[in-house]
Amino acid sequence: MKTRLLFSLLLTASTVASALTLPAPDRPGDSLIGNPPHEVKYVAAKQEDTLIDIAVNFRLGQDEIVLANPHVDRWLPREGTQVRIPSSFILPxxxxxxxxxxxxxxxxxxxxxxxxxxxxxxxxxxxxxxxxxxxxxxxxxxxxxxxxxxxxxxxxxxxxxxxxxxxxxxxxxxxxxxxxxxxxxxxxxxxxxxxxxxxxxxxxxxxxxxxxxxxxxxxxxxxxxxxxxxxxxxSIKVGWYHDTLYMEVYPEMEETPATYEQRLHTALNLIEQANGGQMPVIKGSVLKAAVEKATGIPVAIYERPTQTPPVVQGQAAPAAK
The missing domain is CATH 2.40.440.10 (L,D-transpeptidase catalytic domain-like)
Structure with missing residues (x-):
């Protein structure tokens, strides 16, 4: 926890977001590094900015920042537009x-x-x-x-x-x-x-x-x-962050094209592998959207169910909150 807090403070204080030395995953089996995925980082576009200017300033890749901001004009983002800065990554x-x-x-x-x-x-x-x-x-x-x-x-x-x-x-x-x-x-x-x-x-x-x-x-x-x-x-990466499974998707390389069905098959194999050889129950619409939308941003696709503590004989079960 201390190392991740330190990283968050350094990231906030720094003008450079993605030339990063990050803590390795802090739990066995985890694969996500950087900011916790729910801590999304944005920067407001200035009048003279293009997305490419922002990418260079934060040492992100040009395609990377465009994928992360599909509804922002690459060349003429409006002044004040909130531009997402990728700051969490699933390890290959x-x-x-x-x-x-x-x-x-x-x-x-x-x-x-x-x-x-x-x-x-x-x-x-x-x-x-x-x-x-x-x-x-x-x-x-x-x-x-x-x-x-x-x-x-x-x-x-x-x-x-x-x-x-x-x-x-x-x-x-x-x-x-x-x-x-x-x-x-x-x-x-x-x-x-x-x-x-x-x-x-x-x-x-x-x-x-x-x-x-x-x-x-x-x-x-x-x-x-x-x-x-x-x-x-x-082009598809799958990994855990604590009790949540994430998927991070990029466009296929031009020389190795794949249909949606092939990409879905790859995703399902990776999910099963990440979950110890068992396929979890994932909502179809969530999985479909994650595979189709190649944003390069980790997307939550499954959360492990909370374990209910066993009831000891003669002891009342805890009241629901």
Whole structure:
């Protein structure tokens, strides 16, 4: 309780909401981190704000803030509009060690130890020939102030669009890799900074994983060479927070489309798995709405029934309140 209270106070005091070091779930079997889901955080849009400006300010992903605010105009939110700031997250269904990257969510999770989770918004590879690969790998190297020599394929692509790339970018703020880069064990792929911050939380890269400059500056010294990296594709996540089961849903990746029936089947399997192999009784309309509305916000779908204390023989049952 103390750690969650401390987190809530820090979140209230901070202007940055989602470059977070959070307490790990405080109960065995729980999977939700961050603010308790009923503690919803909003910020009022200013006259000059777009949703993207707010996302950058709070270091959220661009698609992430749009999904969380489906009725707010991306480019012209009215002044004073209450914009929801995602501040609670269900952990991906993966071992809680090293780095876990969930592509549909466009978010990275790092587990420095059993008591903390560090999470950041990221940008990922496009849906054409530049997809970010799935699977297990590791951090193969770390470079501060990297240089960049664009591959011939990227030079040719830019040239076809009338954009001429330099054959070599020296270290510095104008380098597309930014000031920090992690080399993955998959040849040619990096986790790196970016000077195009509006692309964080979108599918705009050539397969590399992009982070806000301030985020990777914080992240870089935390992570050691050799750290395990697990890249997953989980558009539906299910997890407990105390006695309530939540579902968090994102759009499917374009290259792995799924029908509503397929998504529902996935959701039911995850619910059964989370509930110890037994399917709880869930209202159909609640489940349908959770699967259909991909908001990226944890939605309560089931609450464990309160256990009635047994009546001892010769003792009256407690009166109903």
């Amino acid at each position: 269904n993966a071992p809680r060690q090293g780095i876990v990257i969930n592509l549909p969510e466009m978010r990275i999770y790092y587990f420095p130890d059993s008591s903390r989770v560090v999470t950041y918004a990221i940008g990922i590879g496009r849906e054409d020939n530049w997809k970010t690969p799935l699977g297990k790998t590791h951090i193969a190297g770390k470079t501060e102030n990297p240089s960049w020599t664009p591959p011939k394929s990227i030079i040719a692509e830019h040239l076809a669009d009338g954009d001429v790339l330099e054959p070599y970018y020296p270290p510095g703020p104008d380098n597309p890799l930014g000031l920090f880069a992690f080399k993955l064990g998959i040849p040619g792929y990096l986790i790196h900074s970016t000077n195009k911050t509006n692309g964080v939380g979108m599918r705009v890269s050539h397969g590399c994983i992009r982070m806000y400059p301030a985020d990777i500056e914080q992240f870089f010294p935390m992570v050691k060479v050799g750290t395990q990296v697990n890249i997953v594709n989980q």
